[in-house]
Amino acid sequence: GExxxxxxxxxxxxxGDNSIINCAYSNSASDYFIWYKQESGxxxxxxxxxxxxxxxxxxxxxxxxxxxxxxxxxxxxxATQPGDSAVYFCAERRFSSGSARQxxxxxxxxxxxxx
Amino acid sequence: EAQVTQNPRYLITVTGKKLTVTCSQNMNxxxxxxxxxxxxxxxxxxxxxxxxxxxxxxxxxxxYKVSRKEKRNFPLxxxxxxxxxxxxxxxASSRGTDTQYFGPGTxxxxx
Numbered sequence: 001g002e003x004x005x006x007x008x009x010x011x012x013x014x015x016g017d018n019s020i021i022n023c024a025y026s027n028s029a030s031d032y033f034i035w036y037k038q039e040s041g042x043x044x045x046x047x048x049x050x051x052x053x054x055x056x057x058x059x060x061x062x063x064x065x066x067x068x069x070x071x072x073x074x075x076x077x078x079a080t081q082p083g084d085s086a087v088y089f090c091a092e093r094r095f096s097s098g099s100a101r102q103x104x105x106x107x108x109x110x111x112x113x114x115x
Numbered sequence: 116e117a118q119v120t121q122n123p124r125y126l127i128t129v130t131g132k133k134l135t136v137t138c139s140q141n142m143n144x145x146x147x148x149x150x151x152x153x154x155x156x157x158x159x160x161x162x163x164x165x166x167x168x169x170x171x172x173x174x175x176x177x178x179y180k181v182s183r184k185e186k187r188n189f190p191l192x193x194x195x196x197x198x199x200x201x202x203x204x205x206x207a208s209s210r211g212t213d214t215q216y217f218g219p220g221t222x223x224x225x226x
Contacts, residue, residue: 034214036217041220042220044217045217091158102148102173103148107155107156107157
């Protein structure tokens with residue numbers, strides 16, 4: 001079946017370095033993608049989103065890149081800080097078997113920032 | 116403060132004992148949703164609601180019920196909980212099916 005997946009379950013980076021978290025999706029009909037951050041003991045928190053008619057979107061210290069040719073999504077975090085340590089999820093919006101479009105989440109990547 | 120609240124945050128119960136997890140949002144969002152989160156499986160949608168009195172199944176609806184009698188509330192009901200429903204549950208709301216705002220989670224253990 002179709003699913004959103006992540007290339008790596010864990011990622012460790014040095015404080016101050018840039019982080020890149022990757023995500024693959026398989027449904028070419030998906031029109032909207034979101035990155036969420038989930039800290040231990042908390043609910044997912046919105047980071048940044050991108051629509052399928054865009055290739056790149058920037059936020060504060062974060063950039064999302066969308067490559068529709070290879071169905072790949074990435075989240076780049078600049079100057080990674082200890083507070084960035086968390087699990088990061090990508091999610092895609094696609095039509096479900098019902099008529100409403102829903103979000104489907106990947107299994108997450110654990111980012112650990114090393115001092 | 117804009118938020119999604121869930122109660123209880125932690126619950127230990129026994130097989131077959133009906134329970135309800137409440138969810139409330141104060142952002143006047145039309146869309147609300149319930150997810151469960153299990154290790155290695157990520158977030159899976161249980162049920163969602165596009166508006167009052169409009170609900171539909173997500174990816175894993177078996178064993179769950181929901182209702183949407185008011186716009187702000189979206190309770191999750193387990194009529195006869197089983198151990199395989201032990202999980203971390205999240206409620207979320209949004210204006211549409213775009214950015215969803217999540218509650219703090221409810222950790223449920225069914226013995």
